[in-house]
Amino acid sequence: MANAPGLRESKKQETRQLISDCATTLFIERGFEQTTITEIATAARVAKKTVTNYFPRKEDLALDHHEAFTQGLARTVADREPDETPLAALARARRAALLEHSPVIGFTGPAFARMVADSPTLIARLRELHDQREEALAEALATAAPGSDSGPAQAIAPRAAAALIAGADRLLFRRIQELTLAGRTDDEIEAALIPEADHVDALLAAALEAA
CATH class of the missing domain: 1.10.357 (Tetracycline Repressor; domain 2)
Structure with a gap:
């Protein structure tokens, strides 16, 4: 149980990176304005709300640094x-x-x-x-x-x-x-x-x- 917080945090970072990677791929293929949050969520296989929880602004999906x-x-x-x-x-x-x-x-x-x-x-x-x-x-x-x-x-x-x-x-x-x-x-x-x-x-x- 002592390792649980670390594992949770690691999982969060993995999910965040997955969403960011999927978004970047779609932005490059289709253009930033043309890509929707729903399409990013679908590509990452997460809920749309999960995307916005990690990235409240769409721009932050592209400029994630x-x-x-x-x-x-x-x-x-x-x-x-x-x-x-x-x-x-x-x-x-x-x-x-x-x-x-x-x-x-x-x-x-x-x-x-x-x-x-x-x-x-x-x-x-x-x-x-x-x-x-x-x-x-x-x-x-x-x-x-x-x-x-x-x-x-x-x-x-x-x-x-x-x-x-x-x-x-x-x-x-x-x-x-x-x-x-x-x-x-x-x-x-x-x-x-x-x-x-x-x-x-x-x-x-x-x-x-x-x-």
Whole structure:
């Protein structure tokens, strides 16, 4: 009986992944807007309510890394090494994600990238997620900044820094998607993006140091 909660949680994760996989297959085959929740439930052999319990928004069936995406930058700042600056930690994490070809930063494969690009709903949802990512980063930077309550200039600084960092992050995400749709392999995208990311990080360091 001691193992029951673990088994239940494992079963929930399996069901969630099954629903997500079936949804992704249907979205790619038919298009996001054209696929219904009922069709996804049928493909996954679960009740329609089961689908909506796991994924309250249809968009989350396609963009199922949304929590890791929105909280990723903030967690990197919060979990950085004691002697590491937020910007250095973010640069390190970005490079690691590029080397891993992480789907969280845009490595999704051509079929998935095309499905997203063809869906106004998913494009709008991505904008929302990028905005949430920036907001979470701003909060993490405010927590990390010494003397953040000492005046209006200090209070706005984390938000300004987050806007710059998240904007650069959004640009690199779009670059990965663009190159994917252009037919480049993940290895080719990595090779192209590593120097671009390094250049962006240098620009951010210069801008934030001058601020």
